[in-house]
Amino acid sequence: MSLTVLMNAGPWLSVPPPGYGGIENVIATLVPELRRLGVRVVLASVDSSTLPVDEKFSVFPDGQFHALQRPYNQVCGISQAHLNGVVRALHSRDDIDLVHDHVEAVGLATLAAMGPDAPPALHTLHWDLAKHPALYGNVDGGDRVRVNGVSASQLARAPRALREHSVGHVHLSTPLAVDADRRPRAEKGDYLIILGRINPGKGQDVGARLARRVGVPLVLAGPVGPYHRPEDLAAAGDEARQNPDVRFFYDEVAPHVDGDLVRWVGTVAGQERDDLLAGARASLFPLRWEEPGGTAVVESLALGTPVVATARGCLPELIEHGRTGLLTTDEEELGDLLLAAGLLDPDECRREAAVRFTPAVMAEKYVGLYERVRQLAAAP
Template identity: 35%
Template structure:
């Protein structure tokens, strides 16, 4: 059989949100895009997920309803989803399994097909120790070179940037007079820095995001509530329609991240709308934002306000063009398909040869 023949791919998503998610759900949004991209390449994709199916793949649900953001961090939905997914897998003849769940990869050593795991979160702390413990039973994929560099001892099999359908994002070259923060309302996202920078630049800011983590309440009360004013518009968690309107109309997106974010999806969403990004130099930011072309990358929060004042000279067409060339779904799907093909046709049992030596890095 040809090494370019269609593959039978099983995509295991999380128990938290449907595909695609209605609002919050970065992992699920990426999964939905990847499934559709792979189907369009001619591969057969079976999705094991929850709730409804909004993808082009064949869908098998482990639960009629997603667990939702209120139960994030609860082990119950993860364990139940993994157990039911394992039962479904026994009835499938998969060439490769791409598991985006947390608990599911623990079963990779007992699966007939190779398991790919994308590191959607941090690769330090407990999560990093978990990935190391999985060892050579899985084939790890990093979201960025920055993430990969944080944990070079993990057996990485590849690196593939997240992506979106550029054509699905509204382009607007005439922007409003406000700047935008869009993301979780959390200290590591630097919301307070965004408000301070916008205020110093003399522009109102719209803050949109979820506030579901009780652990962030001291930050909200101590740092954000004192910064409330007429120049700060709070809109809460935005649905897809509202999010797209906010991204397209903003003068720029502020991304003053306070941790080594492996991939900031909101940055490519903004650029797809022709909206530049003003960010701090952390994590994947230098891989996503082209300095002086699609935004400005600052080394210190004190530089953010001046950068905001300079965004008018950036070309919205260049912002959208960068996403189309480097971060479109077709590119992501092709990169993962190449990885799957190598695993399918060149796969040896991972205990006999480390995955990082079987598959070269995908750039």
């Protein structure tokens, strides 16, 4: 296939990400498979990205994740500087057949504003849009800019204008599903894990409280705001509390963290992350938001760890209750389900992931979407 795609990963983290990074993990999974299918990939990211691509360019030397807690206008300034680089690149060459953009509303708005000079674009939605309706406002890229979501539930909650421009949904996938070098070495241990940003939507406070109630050890892994290690957060002092996730951690989660039954280990990465996830009796997602895609959910299945979760967002699409996990709408019932998770079969989880959530499946679906977006843009 002769298709050149400009993959816009944004300025926040390198690709693959050093640890945490849902969007960047999706891109790192997708791109090698696209290239295997013959797609040329030009990556717009940061200089420190190491993902093999045909060409890359960047505005920033490394990921600007640490700046996300600065005032809103500064955060937008970083996004816009990166996107100006993308726009300059698109104006200076005519070999890009399609832009695949992952940079929230700003990316979509920028592509829409370029008008017919820009190649057709597919913008992948990564957020719960009902929660941020203003984010996408009235952005309308006409027939040239289309959107896709990462789950049916996410698209159903999207503003109408976006739904009218959508071309379908593709579930997130994971490198863990097929990469034989990254198979876990861990035996199953007697603990639960919540892998993800520490954030009210991810519900670590609920998980920590329930784990203590039923007496099962719980590991919380993930960054608190921009802080990856407990010692970095401690060293940041009171100023760190400006970040809402830091406040959430101190006020709602930390009171349950006793360092024994419930531990926060900070961000985990690479083999350490895979082993921790694979060794858990179950992964817990006590959600308070409509999880739009859930990379960590799929990674958990791929590593043979059943999922116990609130039945919200994409979870009912990803998890089959009673086979690959246990779902409930009742927060208190989650505690009982934690005890039952050991009865589920890890091999069923792996089998499910190996069929439904492989990088090859995701890449094929995206190539189909690219074709559709180009046809729609070319139609009179």
